Amino acid sequence: MRPDDSVTQAERVVLQYLWEVGVATIRDVRDELYPGGETSEYATVQKLLERLEAKGLVKRSRRSVPHTFAAKVERDTFVGRRLDDLAATYCDGSYDPIVSHLVRRAKLTDRERARLESLVDSLRRAAMPKRARE
Amino acid sequence: MRPDDSVTQAERVVLQYLWEVGVATIRDVRDELYPGGETSEYATVQKLLERLEAKGLVKRSRRSVPHTFAAKVERDTFVGRRLDDLAATYCDGSYDPIVSHLVRRAKLTDRERARLESLVDSLRRAAMPKRARE
């Protein structure tokens, strides 16, 4: 089962900060997320970054001290994986219900809705045969 | 902060079983998910159903004994909520990155891909929706 790279609440906040600023030290993150924080909060951030690194979501540069950290996976890629998880867990891997939801619930213009609907039809037809390789 | 209608692993399996069979008693669920299970497993299922009910995901009929249970939220609706959670949590409520992922990752034909891409362009120009929930 894949989602070894999903994140907890606290990890998520750190990851989002990295997406926002690009590169940061532990101190940077602590000062932003735990204003007024001291050494214990420093260690907390350190642990969260360590876990994110272990999940392959953050890369650490050890070339200098203090180490610098950056997201290894872009936000959109990460969201895409969560989307894949959703499809795999609940929809037998199919994107159909997800696209359907976009059609029904998202506040799209009529034209956008029509486009998505035709996509749904295409997906349905393509889902039947196994050898539709490009 | 986690949406209070998301489910845990064990809850999910129960919910999926309800989606599959429609209506079931605790005993039905236990016999399916814990083959050979006895009273302790019965209680486990009972607790999971109770929690699912508290989350508004399952409805219980107390009109007869034993009570019967059914999903209160359809699978696609549920998946849609998770999708909304994703968009709200990571994309500031925008569906843009999600549609983008469908373009890049989903195994679509070239024509389908082109359609989705033009949808993405339209979405980019339009004001992005906030998520709505009944």
Add this chain to the structure above:
DNA sequence: CCGAAGCAAAGACAATTTGTCTGAGAGCGA
């Protein structure tokens, strides 16, 4: 050289969430 400050690393907790189980009591049919 000394000591203070900043840091990395490891691991120990505490808190919370999740999964499982026990026990008491009601209802019902044999």
Add this chain to the structure above:
DNA sequence: TCGCTCTCAGACAAATTGTCTTTGCTTCGG
């Protein structure tokens, strides 16, 4: 009544998650 099934409330164990302590290294100004 006895035996069975059920509901309900809550206790508990296990796992996950968030936080903190400790240790020892390095660097740098005096």
